[in-house]
Amino acid sequence: MRVLRSPVALFLMLGLLTVVGIIVATNKLADRAARQEAIAEAAGTTEVLARSVVEPDVPKGLINTTPRKLAAADKMDRAVTPRLLDVSTVDRVNIWTEDGRNVYSSEGPDLLGRKFSLSDAQLAVLEDGGAGSEIADPDRPENRSVTGADSGRGLVQTYTRISSPEGEPLLLEAYYTLDEIEQRRAEIYSSFRWITIAPLVLMILVATAILLGLTRELRRGAAERERLLRSAMEASDAERRRIARDLHDSVVQDLAGTAFAVTAVARQPNTEPAAKETLDDAGAALRGSLKALRSLLAEIHPPELSADGLAAALADLIAPAGAAGIQASVSVEGAETISNEKAALVWRVAQEAVRNTIRHSEASTLAVTVRGDGSRLTLEVVDDGVGFEPRGQRGRDSYGLRGLRSLVVDSGGALDVRSSPGDGTTVHMEVDAQ
Incomplete structure (x- = not known):
């Protein structure tokens, strides 16, 4: 508000x-x-x-x-x-x-x-x-x-x-x-002074009543918008949790079991060398797929979005950057006392920014930094990629970050994207810690 x-x-x-x-x-x-x-x-x-x-x-x-x-x-x-x-x-x-x-x-x-x-x-x-x-x-x-x-x-x-x-x-x-x-x-003058002042007083009262009504409507609309955004966020979280749970309980378990079985067969003494080599390659491929799937699950929904688990969740978030040839790092300080709601908001903004960097930036480095001082919390996601012209294109980061900007503003914060061609991109968010 x-x-x-x-x-x-x-x-x-x-x-x-x-x-x-x-x-x-x-x-x-x-x-x-x-x-x-x-x-x-x-x-x-x-x-x-x-x-x-x-x-x-x-x-x-x-x-x-x-x-x-x-x-x-x-x-x-x-x-x-x-x-x-x-x-x-x-x-x-x-x-x-x-x-x-x-x-x-x-x-x-x-x-x-x-x-x-x-x-x-x-x-x-x-x-x-x-x-x-x-x-x-x-x-x-x-x-x-x-x-x-x-x-x-x-x-x-x-x-x-x-x-x-x-x-x-x-x-x-x-x-x-x-x-x-x-x-x-x-x-x-005293005989007609109120003739000039009374209409102004009446105008003030009418304008005040209208303004109060408009303000009430604006606040009601803002509250409704915030409610819808939070409902959408909660629905998205619920769907992410369901997908992550289903994948973990079915595909991930099946891949883990298959990888274990293939490795066990390869290690049997009576396995022929050619078959053993094929089975080892299959086991390595299954373990690689399993690792990639677990990283995908962490991106879909992190295992923990509390203040204590924020650093680990952000570390899981940047894990796919290595496969894209990007040297990524995470630094979290002073965020131990933030609310779980703000931890989830930091992770969502970081997720969108990291995803944009991996997909579009052609960067070689990526740094995710979170700093808190007890009252305010800042997040910066910085890459050294090709950058873009924010005013000139509504491209790679506009839709996701624009959708999150309203949520950040309604939480009493601000979200800013700074970039220019050839100079990389910085996503900066500042919000109340509680």
């Missing part, structure tokens, strides 16, 4: 990072939208106050207000401004003529009569109506008195058009503190 954990963990990690990224981006966009909505709401409030509170009570003569003529401005201070500041969150108010001359400021006479260039947005509002807003720029001369260090806080200026009693268009400018805008932004 280890093979399933890494992709699932990677999928979960990528999914979590994606969702976190979506939430962060959505929150930023929602926060920006809420701030823009709060500023737009302040501009709308200014427009409503201008129509309902300011414009109806603008005193005559306000457009002619100068530092020397403060009567109309004083009337504004007494009649309009208190109501304007009391019923809203407006921090201060300015009124400008089309040519940028200040005719009223709730902060006092410092700006009265002074001219400043209006921005394009302000001129557009004066011409077309509506409302506008912007963060008060402390570098603009007309804003220095309200955004300087003495104020201790930033401001948002909103503006809209009103008309004087004389019918002249005026620009009403109202300032709101950023603290008030931020408070309103937080209120707006």
